[in-house]
Amino acid sequence: xxxxxxxxxxxxxxxxxxxxxxxxxxxxxxxxxxxxSLMFLAGSATGYYIIQKELHQDPLVVVSKYLIYxxxxxxxxxxxxxxxxxxxxxxxxxxxxxxxxIVNFALGKSLIxxxxxxxxxxxxxxxxxxxxxxxxxxxxxxWWAGMWLLVYVNNMLNVLMSDNxxxxxxxxxxxxxxxxxxxxxxxxxxxVTGVFFHGIYTTYYLVLVPVxxxxxxxxxxxxxxxxxxxxxTGLKGKHQQAQTQDFAWLNRFGTMSPFLKxxxxxxxxxxxxxxxxxxxxxxxxYGMLFYTGMLEVYEGAGxxxxxxxxxxxxxxFTFGQFVPSWDSxxxxxxxxxxxxxxxxLASKWWLMVIATAVSAVICSxxxxxxxxxxxxxxxxxxxxxxxxSLLVLFGGAFVKTPIDLTSGKQAFGNKQAFNIxxxxxxxxxxxxxxxxxxxxxxxxxxxxxxxFVTAAGLLGLAFRNVAFRAIERIYKAEKYSTIAAYKxxx
Amino acid sequence: MIEINSLRKxxxxxxxxxxxxxxxxxxxxxxxxxxxxAGKTTLFSLLLDLxxxxxxxxxxxxxxxxxxxxxxxxxxxxxxxxxxxxxLTAEEYFYFIGELRGQNKATVDxxxxxxxxxxxxxxxxxxxxxxxxxxxNQKKVGIIATLIGNPExxxxxxxxxxxxxxxxxxxxxxxxxxxxxxxxxxxVSSHDLAHTTEVSDRIVAMHKGEVVKDIYTSAETLxxxxxxxxx
Numbered sequence: 001x002x003x004x005x006x007x008x009x010x011x012x013x014x015x016x017x018x019x020x021x022x023x024x025x026x027x028x029x030x031x032x033x034x035x036x037s038l039m040f041l042a043g044s045a046t047g048y049y050i051i052q053k054e055l056h057q058d059p060l061v062v063v064s065k066y067l068i069y070x071x072x073x074x075x076x077x078x079x080x081x082x083x084x085x086x087x088x089x090x091x092x093x094x095x096x097x098x099x100x101x102i103v104n105f106a107l108g109k110s111l112i113x114x115x116x117x118x119x120x121x122x123x124x125x126x127x128x129x130x131x132x133x134x135x136x137x138x139x140x141x142x143w144w145a146g147m148w149l150l151v152y153v154n155n156m157l158n159v160l161m162s163d164n165x166x167x168x169x170x171x172x173x174x175x176x177x178x179x180x181x182x183x184x185x186x187x188x189x190x191x192v193t194g195v196f197f198h199g200i201y202t203t204y205y206l207v208l209v210p211v212x213x214x215x216x217x218x219x220x221x222x223x224x225x226x227x228x229x230x231x232x233t234g235l236k237g238k239h240q241q242a243q244t245q246d247f248a249w250l251n252r253f254g255t256m257s258p259f260l261k262x263x264x265x266x267x268x269x270x271x272x273x274x275x276x277x278x279x280x281x282x283x284x285x286y287g288m289l290f291y292t293g294m295l296e297v298y299e300g301a302g303x304x305x306x307x308x309x310x311x312x313x314x315x316x317f318t319f320g321q322f323v324p325s326w327d328s329x330x331x332x333x334x335x336x337x338x339x340x341x342x343x344x345l346a347s348k349w350w351l352m353v354i355a356t357a358v359s360a361v362i363c364s365x366x367x368x369x370x371x372x373x374x375x376x377x378x379x380x381x382x383x384x385x386x387x388x389s390l391l392v393l394f395g396g397a398f399v400k401t402p403i404d405l406t407s408g409k410q411a412f413g414n415k416q417a418f419n420i421x422x423x424x425x426x427x428x429x430x431x432x433x434x435x436x437x438x439x440x441x442x443x444x445x446x447x448x449x450x451x452f453v454t455a456a457g458l459l460g461l462a463f464r465n466v467a468f469r470a471i472e473r474i475y476k477a478e479k480y481s482t483i484a485a486y487k488x489x490x
Numbered sequence: 491m492i493e494i495n496s497l498r499k500x501x502x503x504x505x506x507x508x509x510x511x512x513x514x515x516x517x518x519x520x521x522x523x524x525x526x527x528a529g530k531t532t533l534f535s536l537l538l539d540l541x542x543x544x545x546x547x548x549x550x551x552x553x554x555x556x557x558x559x560x561x562x563x564x565x566x567x568x569x570x571x572x573x574x575x576x577x578l579t580a581e582e583y584f585y586f587i588g589e590l591r592g593q594n595k596a597t598v599d600x601x602x603x604x605x606x607x608x609x610x611x612x613x614x615x616x617x618x619x620x621x622x623x624x625x626x627n628q629k630k631v632g633i634i635a636t637l638i639g640n641p642e643x644x645x646x647x648x649x650x651x652x653x654x655x656x657x658x659x660x661x662x663x664x665x666x667x668x669x670x671x672x673x674x675x676x677x678v679s680s681h682d683l684a685h686t687t688e689v690s691d692r693i694v695a696m697h698k699g700e701v702v703k704d705i706y707t708s709a710e711t712l713x714x715x716x717x718x719x720x721x
Contacts, residue, residue, distance in 0.1 A: 265582070329575075335538075
């Protein structure tokens with residue numbers, strides 16, 4: 001039976017319209033994964049000796065001590081990036097397949113995610129070094145198994161809580177809380193957890209804790225999803241009380257106002273798009289990492305410019321990246337209604353510009369860290385408005401993945417609220433201003449760096465109409481294939 | 491109103507639509523019948539420039555659809571649920587279409603209220619988003635939305651499918667009224683021969699992408715069509 005499922009999955013992957021781009025991105029992701037794996041591998045294998053040499057302590061004790069943070073970070077990353085396995089459940093319900101088999105397959109599939117496999121490269125080499133250094137083999141084996149199970153425990157936690165889009169905030173909060181308490185030496189959580197993680201090696205019975213945890217979570221998830229596998233419960237999604245809203249204040253935007261109103265409703269009424277707002281708020285505070293001098297690595301000017309683009313551009317990146325996919329469900333309507341491409345694109349552009357401007361104003365609290373910080377943010381905002389908004393629209397013409405707006409409502413829905421693809425596509429838009437800034441800063445001075453970035457933004461604004469015409473042409477050329485791609489769901 | 495010349499659509503070497511010449515005059519009520527795969531939806535999609543013709547042209551009021559966008563102001567269509575915006579309420583959807591067509595709220599309200607019996611109290615003021623309505627009710631919303639803003643050309647794909655018998659009667663009445671208006675050209679496709687002959691002045695039957703019959707409706711039309719399709 002599982003073999004059948006696997007065959008279905010394979011077909012779904014190979015036959016999807018977006019296969020070409022999917023494959024390209026998968027290859028790219030594969031490369032990134034290989035690089036990271038090698039880094040992990042080297043890090044964990046040499047880590048042992050570094051700790052031994054620098055700290056003169058038992059590396060296993062040191063590692064065990066800080067493992068709690070490792071797993072917390074893993075949880076945050078998983079809840080942010082890991083997509084839940086999608087398996088098309090409805091058609092299977094009436095076929096002679098046990099419900100329990102379907103659920104087991106879906107849960108099992110989540111275990112072979114990249115986000116779990118990556119730990120092979122940190123846990124296994126470290127364990128091998130431990131064996132080589134003469135640690136008790138049985139203990140190492142148990143420790144290894146315990147770590148592995150805890151990775152899966154994290155996986156199950158993420159699967160169970162995936163219904164909630166903001167769960168990563170909670171994990172992030174816990175991480176911050178423990179980190180803060182330890183940093184200011186109020187309470188050291190590692191004193192407790194370190195003993196436990198090390199105990200898995202020293203005692204032969206503590207490994208039972210992850211075993212039991214994992215088994216219990218699996219059992220619970222199984223029960224949870226089995227119960228939800230009815231058309232009128234988990235697979236249906238909740239019906240909200242709808243309210244007719246007017247947003248008359250947007251009427252001043254003339255021919256664009258219907259679109260702006262519509263986009264506002266789109267953002268407010270769909271889970272998937274709501275997360276973009278949350279993300280943009282988070283991005284506003286993202287700069288704290290860079291400007292406060294909290295982390296030394298981020299004190300370089302390049303990094304700070306990088307942050308200044310992100311700080312005001314959170315919405316632009318998370319929302320703009322998927323124009324016009326947000327309208328994928330009713331794209332044929334948009335294409336046959338009394339709408340010109342120009343109005344359509346202009347309304348999306350204005351939405352991004354307004355959001356960027358608002359973010360830049362909110363960011364004024366960064367003035368606390370000095371004028372130059374805020375100037376940097378402002379020049380970043382100008383660059384976002386002038387150049388990145390156009391780049392985002394341009395890229396959108398080629399992103400032909402339909403978005404299921406209602407996803408995230410269902411336990412097994414397609415979760416792509418914020419995925420790795422979005423981030424990868426954003427990279428070039430950051431490197432441009434960094435290069436411009438460095439050009440100015442190295443050859444003249446810092447102010448020239450800001451001016452270069454700002455000037456590029458203003459230049460983009462000046463040529464907006466030219467760029468719009470070009471983008472419009474591309475959208476028109478891509479129109480038919482976009483409609484065809486949006487036709488297929490999932 | 492509509493002029494089609496040597497229109498052909500080919501997918502991977504298979505021709506799914508091939509119409510040498512077809513002209514539909516302003517004010518005509520035009521019915522399109524045919525089996526599955528006859529090319530009805532393909533033809534409508536070509537009329538709306540949703541798919542690219544492999545060859546030939548479609549002109550609406552002299553505007554070639556894949557070159558200029560000027561046909562959009564006088565054309566309204568409902569092909570399937572991709573013409574609905576799921577996260578809007580029915581009222582909001584009507585207002586949205588109305589705004590695109592330069593109609594104010596009062597005009598939209600007046601038009602929609604004229605069709606309140608068509609909605610059968612299941613749609614207006616129900617505090618439901620379109621995505622939460624049943625298929626039949628979604629269809630009703632889509633059909634009425636095409637009437638907003640006095641379009642001169644209305645295209646409906648399979649409007650009778652999924653509707654309950656009472657609503658089918660009401661819809662036939664609505665289409666007949668529109669057909670009597672000599673400014674409105676209305677195109678309707680259907681599997682149901684009886685419905686089509688009732689609402690259309692002219693019926694074109696398609697088979698495997700080609701026009702096989704083109705008749706003006708008379709008392710014998712239904713019989714003629716039934717004989718044709720009874721294979």
